[in-house]
Amino acid sequence: MAVKVSMKVNGKAVSEEVETRTLLVTFIREHLHLTGTHVGCDTAQCGACTVSMNGKAVKACSMLAMQAEGADIMTIEGVAKADGTLHPMQAAFKEHHGLQCGFCTPGMVMNAVDFATRHPGASEQEVRESLEGNLCRCTGYHNIVKSIMAGSKAMAGK
Amino acid sequence: MHAFNYHRPSNVNDAAALAAKSVDAKILAGGQSLVQAMKLRLAAPTDIVDLGTIKDLAGIKVDAKSVTIGAMTRHAEVEGSAEVKKAIPALAALAGMIGDRQVRNMGTLGGALANSDPAADYPAAVLGLGATITTTKGTHAADKFFKGLYETALRPGEIITSVSFPIPKRAAYMKFKNQASRFAIVGVFVADTGAGVRVAVTGAGPCALRLAEMEKALSAKFAPESVASLKIKSDGLNADLHASAEYRAHLITVMAKRAVEAAMK
Secondary structure, three states: OEEEEEEEEOOEEEEEEEEOOOEHHHHHHHHOOOOOOOOOOOOOOOOOOEEEEOOEEEEHHHOEHHHHOOOEEEOHHHOOOOOOOOOHHHHHHHHOOOOOOOOOHHHHHHHHHHHHHHOOOOOHHHHHHHOOOOOOOOOOOHHHHHHHHHHHHHHOOO | OOOOEEEOOOOHHHHHHHHHHOOOEEEEOOOOOHHHHHHOOOOOOOEEEEOOOOHHHOOEEEOOOEEEEEOOOEHHHHHHOHHHHHHOHHHHHHHOOOOOHHHHHHOEHHHHHHHOOOOOOHHHHHHHHOOEEEEOOEEEEHHHOEEEOOEEOOOOOOOEEEEEEEOOOEEEEEEEEOOOOOOEEEEEEEEEOOOOEEEEEEOOOOOOEEOHHHHHHHHHOOOOHHHHOOOOOOOOOOOOOOOOHHHHHHHHHHHHHHHHHHHHO
16 A cells, blocks of 8 residues: 655655555655665664654654654754764764764764753763663664763753 | 555545555555565555545643543644643653654554554553544454554554643653664653553553553552562563563563652652
């Protein structure tokens, strides 16, 4: 069964015919060709597929594209400014070397932006807990936590 | 994932009618369990009835005696609700322990209960507080709702609309979580209702269950030492690669003791 799905992705209205069983992450990667959103575990554990839906971090591998009908989606491609200036959270990941292979990074950044927006001034412990849905197999999380602490401060304008 | 017909009804009665007339329909709430089950082909419904756009199924109402939460209310909303935190802090805390941030932004109360995963958190609160589950066909008492592994008293086409939790004198939930999945290996919800104590356990059996012996001991004296030496029998408890039945039985006592301690704070 094919259905039409419409939503806003990174500020741009998109509308496509898809099969009902199309996952949101498949729609983003294979229909819109935005491949910054990754598929890691495909079982909702690793968080590499995290995108923002109406301002909230969600796992795009764990939902149907149809569940995002009419929603405002932001992927990692929409985080930086149009002129290429990095978002403060992205800049912090760069500055503090919050990545090694980079596979988990888009999901880390998308979750971190949502977390920092909702919990400005969070403690290191709270930042670590906020990462329970994002797995990184390279860094041991240390520099990711540092990056989020710094990015969070920068977002709050401190 | 197998193909299916997709429906997006605008109200819950249409949703129930659609589900009832389909060959093998599944109700889609947040989809945090169902979508994964469909990807693994553990579930292959002919029809998906998506409740996502039915607005009046979500929301939180608090009065003097109870907290009523709409079935489509996301875990993150319950976790962050100032009203729930004030009325039943243990319930807000429990919602904040489900899955991870991203899962809590999608997952719903109604979905969690209808699925009745043996390791889900919400069933412990529903049973522990003696909540009432309202559906499109009437109401269910928590004590008669959970029937077995992924099995509830819901009939085909029956949809949960809200859950009403009586406000206890004091309550707490303690969870020993699986470090990878964040599911409860054992979770214990203890509630001092004013008219006795209820103790509900998740993760240990085929579905959430109450512990009469602990309830009796705590009703006589609400203190950690009332349960600290109570040995739970491991017969019929879950055993898997994460924990043996004996270990789960041991954890029930430990978590119950900690829950009582937390409730007394």
